[in-house]
Amino acid sequence: MKxxxxxxxxxxxxxxxxxxSFILGILGFILGFAFENFFISLGESAKLLGWIVSLTYFSILNSKMNNGQTPGKKLMKIQVTDIEGKTIDLKTSFIRAMILTTPFFLNGFTIPGSDTFSVINIVQSIIIFASGIGIIIFYIFNKETRQSxxxxxxKTYVVRDHRNHSVTMMPPLxxxxFYITGGLLSIIIITSVYNFNSNSEIKELIPVYEKISQQDHVLRTTVSMNYFPPENNKPVYTISIRTxxxxxxxxxxxxxxxxxxxxExxxxxNVxxxxxxxxxxxxxxGFDIGIARKYYSYNVIKPIYKWRETLKQ
Structure with a gap:
């Protein structure tokens, strides 16, 4: 189109x-300082608050309400428009911001009350991860229209805030x-399924993960097993708990x-x-609201027989 x-x-x-991102980070730091304990108590759900802040920021400022320019775009003298160079309405800007921010705020997010390994969470993770990969790939490789x-x-474009004196044709996409995104996603899915199905030791840890996740004050758990050093046959089991x-x-x-x-x-x-x-x-x-995060952690590492002695004390 011309x-x-x-x-x-x-x-x-x-x-x-x-x-x-820097501006949102400053805002997130202020919110984190003021409401730290509240954000900690929310756990994973705290990310939704940061997501709402980011959605509001990008939706309003990238729309015609602010000439299609966030502070970053204004400083760089660019703006969001349609193919005719007109700034977009708030609805279109909201949908655009939703697609952009969702993969980065909901990546790794578990639906409350659901099992991490349930079909719904696995499908959700694949969709969100694929969206994030797609955004990055198109951002890098779509040199024709520079659309992510x-x-x-x-159907929006990020353009300079001044116009060409002559009319040209927008190059085709x-x-x-598309091929790169599909290929990478296929490789990741196949590799993940193969590793999970072929690693019986990881499967044995799933019941442990589920029981610890149900403990009081536990918000998130990960359970893993590695050999350290790699050539050593002595396994190291790691249980990470966020309260x-x-x-x-x-x-x-x-x-x-x-x-x-x-x-215990x-x-x-007995795994x-x-x-x-x-x-x-x-x-x-700690907390993670997407635009700011703060964590405190401490670890205790012992052989199993030492842990047995500790439990008897």
Whole structure:
């Protein structure tokens, strides 16, 4: 289609996004300082608050209400428009912001009350991850129209805030970014399914993960197993626990009720090889609202037989 637009350069958009992210980060720091304990108690749901702030920021400022310019875009002299160079309405800007921010705020987010390994969470993770990959790939490889995934869906363009004196044709969108995105996503899905199905040791840890996740004050848990060093046949099991309370680390976490219950659950599961196996407990608290985060953590690492002695005390 004919137009008189100058498309924004790649690095101009990157710098504009960096400036906007910095501004949101400052706002997130202020909110985190004022409401730290509240955000900690919310756990994963705290990210939704940061998401709302970002959605509001990008939706309003990228619309015609602010001439299609966030502070970052204004400094870099670019704006969001349609193919005719007109700034977009609030509805279109909201949809555009929703597509852009969703993968980065909901990546790793577990639906409250659902199992991490449930079909719904797995499908959700694939969709969100694919969207994030698509946004990045199109951002880099779509050199013809400089549209990322959120621009293509909403039919918007990021252009310079001054116009060309002559009318030109907008170049067609090439298929290369689609092929790259689809290929990477296929490789990731196939690799993940293969690794999960072929690793029986990881499967055995799922019941441990589920039981620890149900403990009081536990917001999030990860359970993993590695060999350290790699050539050593002695496994190191790591249980990372995030609680809903600000932890007071006094150097003696052995008697922390969350730690003790997690150790008891692990030992009673009998998933470890021998009492010489290493169990590393990482316990922490903090918040992540997407635009700001703060964590406190402490870890205790011992062989299983030492943990048995600790539990008897």
């Amino acid at each position: 137009n008189n637009l100058f498309l924004s350069a790649f690095w101009t958009r990157v710098w504009a996004l960096f400036i906007d 995934l959120h621009d293509i869906i909403t 090439k298929k290369l970014p 809903d309370q600000k932890q007071k680390f006094d150097g003696n976490m052995d008697n922390d009720p969350v730690v003790k219950e997690a150790v 659950t692990f030992i009673s599961s 470890y090889k021998t009492d010489q196996s290493i169990l590393n407990i990482v316990i922490g608290s």
